Amino acid sequence: GAVVSQHPSWVICKSGTSVKIECRSLDFQATTMFWYRQFPKQSLMLMATSNEGSKATYEQGVEKDKFLINHASLTLSTLTVTSAHPEDSSFYICSAIPGQEYEQYFGPGTRLTVT
Amino acid sequence: LAKTTQPISMDSYEGQEVNITCSHNNIATNDYITWYQQFPSQGPRFIIQGYKTKVTNEVASLFIPADRKSSTLSLPRVSLSDTAVYYCLVGSMDSSYKLIFGSGTRLLVRP
Numbered sequence: 435g436a437v438v439s440q441h442p443s444w445v446i447c448k449s450g451t452s453v454k455i456e457c458r459s460l461d462f463q464a465t466t467m468f469w470y471r472q473f474p475k476q477s478l479m480l481m482a483t484s485n486e487g488s489k490a491t492y493e494q495g496v497e498k499d500k501f502l503i504n505h506a507s508l509t510l511s512t513l514t515v516t517s518a519h520p521e522d523s524s525f526y527i528c529s530a531i532p533g534q535e536y537e538q539y540f541g542p543g544t545r546l547t548v549t
Numbered sequence: 550l551a552k553t554t555q556p557i558s559m560d561s562y563e564g565q566e567v568n569i570t571c572s573h574n575n576i577a578t579n580d581y582i583t584w585y586q587q588f589p590s591q592g593p594r595f596i597i598q599g600y601k602t603k604v605t606n607e608v609a610s611l612f613i614p615a616d617r618k619s620s621t622l623s624l625p626r627v628s629l630s631d632t633a634v635y636y637c638l639v640g641s642m643d644s645s646y647k648l649i650f651g652s653g654t655r656l657l658v659r660p
Contacts (some may be wrong), residue, residue: 438592466646477636478593478650527592531646537583538648540592 436462438530440541447518447548454514455544457528463508464530468538469501472525484511518548550649551575551639558655567624569654571637574618579642582613582620587634587653596622596635632658 437460447453457467465486470478482503483491490503502514511530515522525545529538554572561567573582581600585593597604599611599620610623624631634653640646 440592468647470650477652480647480649483647525590529592537595537598538646540585540594543590543592545590 436460436530436532436539438528438539438541440526440528440544442544443542444545445547447546449519449548450517452514452516453518453546454512455526455528455546457511457513457530457541459509459530459532459539462530462532464511465508465533467505467511467528467530469503469511469513470527470529472527472543474525478527481513515546518546520548522546523548550641550647551577551580552649553637553639553651555635555637555651555654557652558657560657560659561627562659563628564626567627567631567656567658569622569624569635569637569656570619571622572619573637573639576617576639577641580617580639581642582611582617583638583640583648584609584611584620584622585636585638587636593636627656627658629658629660632656 439458441456467484469481472478481496484503484505486505492498505511525543527543529540551573583598584596586596587593597609597611601613604611612621634655636653638648
């Protein structure tokens with residue numbers, strides 16, 4: 435099956451710094467990738483849709499200047515959390531869709547802790 | 550995208566069949582139904598997807614009635630490792646394929 439990886443799997447950073455999370459589709463090309471955030475004991479919340487070669491589409495309430503998304507190639511999307519604060523601590527998950535399918539393949543997630 | 554409603558939690562015992570029903574009253578003609586499984590601190594894992602009637606794969610069955618306003622995920626003979634959160638989602642073939650996650654069903658399988 436299709437595999438999506440994320441790097442790093444966990445990261446701890448200080449308040450005010452920026453953190454970049456990578457999402458890669460390892461064995462397929464993904465024109466569309468998605469970024470989710472999940473707080474403990476809660477469901478996944480869609481943050482944005484990332485399309486290769488174009489600007490990301492953010493969901494209502496998600497600050498695009500704080501969560502920078504870049505989808506520079508058909509196998510890589512990055513999420514940068516800028517000026518991170520403790521309330522940004524969460525589990526960030528990406529997913530990707532192969533060109534002709536409806537199924538989303540999810541990455542393993544990245545645990546971000548801001549101190 | 551159609552909103553989904555499913556039970557918050559369910560309990561079962563090893564070896565039993567578990568059926569989780571999801572309501573999606575506002576499902577549109579070009580919407581499809583997908584179920585995912587999620588373990589703690591992991592990304593969701595695809596279980597099964599369907600449009601209408603019944604779909605079966607090696608891990609589960611998905612039953613969709615003719616009106617498509619609900620769907621039932623059936624897990625045969627569950628084991629302890631099936632303890633997880635199960636999400637029912639409705640996706641559109643017409644839109645950007647984005648999925649909106651509901652609260653999910655927390656399944657606990659007891660020995």
